[in-house]
Amino acid sequence: MSRINRRFAVTKVTRGEGANAGKILTDTRADIVTVEEPLEIRAGGTTLTTTMRTPGHDIELAHGWLYAEGLISTVDDVTTARYCAGSQNPEGTNTYNLLDIDLATSAKPVTPDFIRLTPTTSACGVCGTQSISELLHKVPAAISPIALDPELVMSLPERLAAEQQQFRKTGGIHAAGAFDLDGNPIVVREDIGRHNAADKVIGHLLLDGRLPATDMILVMSSRASFELVQKAAMAGFPALVAVSAASSLAVELAREAGMALAGFTRADRFNLYAGELI
Known part of the structure; x- marks a missing residue:
């Protein structure tokens, strides 16, 4: 039995179309669910x-x-x-x-x-954690800022998705990836917890002797929360790109730490919350 996913019998419920318009249709089948x-x-x-x-x-x-x-x-x-x-x-x-x-x-x-x-x-x-201020004191004082290439940023979610094998099976798991400044994946990890996925990436880089990650971008399939910016800053990432929103504290920490932070990133747009563009 797989340690990362399991099969359950589930009932799919849909609203009918065409000849079945107005009907509620059900279909029981096996579905793959991510293990937690x-x-x-x-x-x-x-x-x-x-x-x-x-x-x-x-x-x-x-x-x-x-x-x-x-x-x-x-x-x-x-x-x-x-x-x-x-x-x-x-x-x-x-x-x-x-x-x-x-x-x-x-x-x-x-x-x-x-x-x-x-x-x-x-x-x-x-x-x-007892207080946010305790976490702020752990972040290194100096991160080498980089200017983000907009075309590169907009390409990163699709590049991350291409490595998300478990997500394609279950649709219920986050991913974190370290990419070089040309957009090539260095390591991608999946986990039901977004912060766990980031820890797995950072741990891999530490074990591989590649920290601080001064020449990489951390890409997340999730929102950009405070703890993810904190983890990225601790690891020396100069930029974090998220598929979803950024929290207010994440923006404040990114600006204070000198990191670039992008959110709501899609193939044709993103929001730049901190940092500069090329």
Whole structure:
């Protein structure tokens, strides 16, 4: 059985057309649904957070989350990452939903500030954080600004969509992608949580020795929220391009951090909330 999607019997309901005009039509069939399961991330046995995610690339997700939270700054700050034997369902089989990280002495100590006491949902990346001001202080002071090519920006959603294999199956999963300044995909990850997808991309780049991402653009299939701009800024991305809207705090943070921020991006238009055009 696939770990990232499952089949359910669903009833499709449609309004009839032509000879069936005015009728409500139903059709029961199998449909593919994206898996959502919890991942508990621990450091040395201490639970840091539990996030609702789509299984897969969990090591990248954990590295990206730790990096965005400011606990680690290099891949060498993590010595081991392993699934715990206690991560089991009632049937006693390992579901790979508990990941324990061993941090090197070079990493920041795990203090109460880093512990999320409430679960992180698939919709929110800052749930449980004590205050927004604490996150603002984690963002590096200097990001090298870039001027955006409008044609490139408008092409990025389609380029991201071309890599979204799971979305084509389920229609219910977000994507994040790191693209070079010519629009070539470097890494694309999918997850039911937009912030998890971003963490997976950032974690991949960290493990590959490609952070800070000063010569890349982070592209999101979702809206541009504060936590996504914060994660992008922490990773050194000079620009974030989103398919949907930007929040007010996302715009303020992007402008303060010197990032370019585009939203409502389509093949023929976008809104530029921060940054400059070529």
